Amino acid sequence: MAQTSRPDFVFEGVRGVAADASPLDAAWAAIRAELKRSCGARTFDGWLKPIRLEDFDADTATVRLSLPSEFMANWVETHFAEQIRAAWRAMLPSVRYVTIEAAAEAGRSAMLTAEPSEEAAPVNEVEPVPVLPVATEPSPFEARYSFDNFVVGKANELAYNAARTLAEGGALGFNPLFLHGGTGLGKTHLMHAIGQEWLRRQPGSRVIYMSAEKFMFEFVSAMRAKDTYSFKARLRAADVLMIDDVQFISGKDSTQEEFFHTMNEIISAKKRLVITADRSPQDLEGIESRIQSRLTWGLVADVNPADFELRFSILVKKLEAMPEARVPPEVVMFLARRISANVRELEGALNRVVAYALLTGREIDMAFTEETLADLLRANQRRITIDEIQRRVSDHYRIRQAEMSSARRAREVARPRQVAMYLAKQLTPRSLPEIGRRFGGRDHTTVIHAVRQIEKLRQSDAELDADVRLLMRQLEG
Numbered sequence: 240m241a242q243t244s245r246p247d248f249v250f251e252g253v254r255g256v257a258a259d260a261s262p263l264d265a266a267w268a269a270i271r272a273e274l275k276r277s278c279g280a281r282t283f284d285g286w287l288k289p290i291r292l293e294d295f296d297a298d299t300a301t302v303r304l305s306l307p308s309e310f311m312a313n314w315v316e317t318h319f320a321e322q323i324r325a326a327w328r329a330m331l332p333s334v335r336y337v338t339i340e341a342a343a344e345a346g347r348s349a350m351l352t353a354e355p356s357e358e359a360a361p362v363n364e365v366e367p368v369p370v371l372p373v374a375t376e377p378s379p380f381e382a383r384y385s386f387d388n389f390v391v392g393k394a395n396e397l398a399y400n401a402a403r404t405l406a407e408g409g410a411l412g413f414n415p416l417f418l419h420g421g422t423g424l425g426k427t428h429l430m431h432a433i434g435q436e437w438l439r440r441q442p443g444s445r446v447i448y449m450s451a452e453k454f455m456f457e458f459v460s461a462m463r464a465k466d467t468y469s470f471k472a473r474l475r476a477a478d479v480l481m482i483d484d485v486q487f488i489s490g491k492d493s494t495q496e497e498f499f500h501t502m503n504e505i506i507s508a509k510k511r512l513v514i515t516a517d518r519s520p521q522d523l524e525g526i527e528s529r530i531q532s533r534l535t536w537g538l539v540a541d542v543n544p545a546d547f548e549l550r551f552s553i554l555v556k557k558l559e560a561m562p563e564a565r566v567p568p569e570v571v572m573f574l575a576r577r578i579s580a581n582v583r584e585l586e587g588a589l590n591r592v593v594a595y596a597l598l599t600g601r602e603i604d605m606a607f608t609e610e611t612l613a614d615l616l617r618a619n620q621r622r623i624t625i626d627e628i629q630r631r632v633s634d635h636y637r638i639r640q641a642e643m644s645s646a647r648r649a650r651e652v653a654r655p656r657q658v659a660m661y662l663a664k665q666l667t668p669r670s671l672p673e674i675g676r677r678f679g680g681r682d683h684t685t686v687i688h689a690v691r692q693i694e695k696l697r698q699s700d701a702e703l704d705a706d707v708r709l710l711m712r713q714l715e716g
């Protein structure tokens with residue numbers, strides 16, 4: 240292969256780019272800025288921002304771009320190759336070709352570095368406790384709930400980093416680790432990942448994972464059998480003890496007391512303790528304050544709802560594990576945009592679409608997706624108000640919001656007003672007369688006219704169409 244080099248031509252005047260950047264980098268920065276402007280921040284962040292400029296081969300006049308995965312590279316190739324090539328050629332005439340491929344390291348696990356400890360404890364050093372057979376089963380962990388399969392974003396990075404640090408088994412500045420957040424956001428996934436990673440590094444050590452409900456059930460059974468001793472002994476023998484969803488323990492006096500005694504001992508013995516709940520320690524009801532404060536001794540990390548970018552990355556990750564599924568990119572974008580309640584639902588939506596397509600032999604397109612997910616889409620629909628639409632549209636066109644209801648017909652306010660009416664019709668369940676009323680008491684025929692007008696313009700005026708799309712994306716959050 241020809242030697243890689245930088246193009247040797249003079250390049251001048253890319254706005255907003257450091258003066259000392261190389262021509263190649265400067266051109267790339269300008270092209271990216273242009274792409275971002277023309278296709279909107281979301282598409283850009285999802286698909287185009289991850290593009291890396293690899294190099295320029297002067298002999299073949301080829302710029303090489305790469306993406307983190309095969310899937311993304313294919314998508315960008317299909318949807319943006321032309322635009323990107325044209326932009327390069329316009330920016331740097333010496334570029335003839337642009338290739339878009341998956342990065343060399345794509346697909347390789349970047350995470351796992353350490354080897355399992357050689358001084359791992361022999362298996363079964365501690366007697367299994369016969370009273371409670373369930374928790375001594377070979378592995379209670381789901382293989383797919385691994386760190387590698389967990390997609391990290393702003394919403395969960397604190398929790399992820401804490402979990403990872405703990406699982407790596409080094410000295411810890413915190414104990415316990417308390418993870419909290421709404422349902423379906425990945426708390427259980429992280430616990431399973433901790434368990435598996437810990438066992439991988441220290442085979443033979445004792446990791447106990449239990450739901451709080453099971454904890455209560457087993458404790459109550461042990462009490463009935465007058466053998467709480469074995470139950471406690473087993474928990475205390477754990478190197479890592481993980482109790483999921485402790486909000487279920489609150490309010491149950493004797494179990495609660497037992498739970499926190501055990502917890503205390505685990506911490507004192509410098510064993511690792513991981514707890515999850517659907518709320519913060521302070522918000523757990525019916526728990527003694529002494530216990531509550533003990534829960535906050537360690538690290539309290541929240542897991543927040545995934546934003547669009549994270550939802551999108553999660554879908555891409557899941558799709559990589561189902562190479563047989565043919566899910567077009569616009570459907571991926573649509574799901575990430577519209578299924579925002581939690582990750583479990585997002586994953587469920589994707590699985591449902593793929594499974595139904597397989598069952599019915601139908602192709603996955605937008606119509607099929609909307610039909611298959613009708614109920615879920617309704618449940619995830621955010622209530623968009625006319626006021627919000629008027630505010631966004633006014634902001635976008637830099638006019639005062641009062642112009643939405645004013646009688647002025649000057650084009651610079653009339654067109655935005657029509658856009659807002661159109662969006663009100665598309666994005667809210669309001670009737671035409673109601674919409675008219677909210678725009679300065681206009682007649683419903685004015686609203687119809689506006690809707691038709693914008694529909695027509697969207698076909699012929701690319702800039703207006705881009706405005707409308709952008710506003711829709713912003714409003715649908």
Ligand code: ADP
Binds near residue numbers: 391421426582586
């Ligand atoms: P929780 O315990 O918080 O209710 P789970 O851990 O059961 O949520 O997660 C629900 C589903 O969503 C699981 O299938 C999990 O694998 C998936 N999930 C959640 N967050 C992520 C993430 N960041 N990356 C990949 N999958 C995730």
Ligand code: MG
Binds near residue numbers: 426
């Ligand atoms: Mg859970």
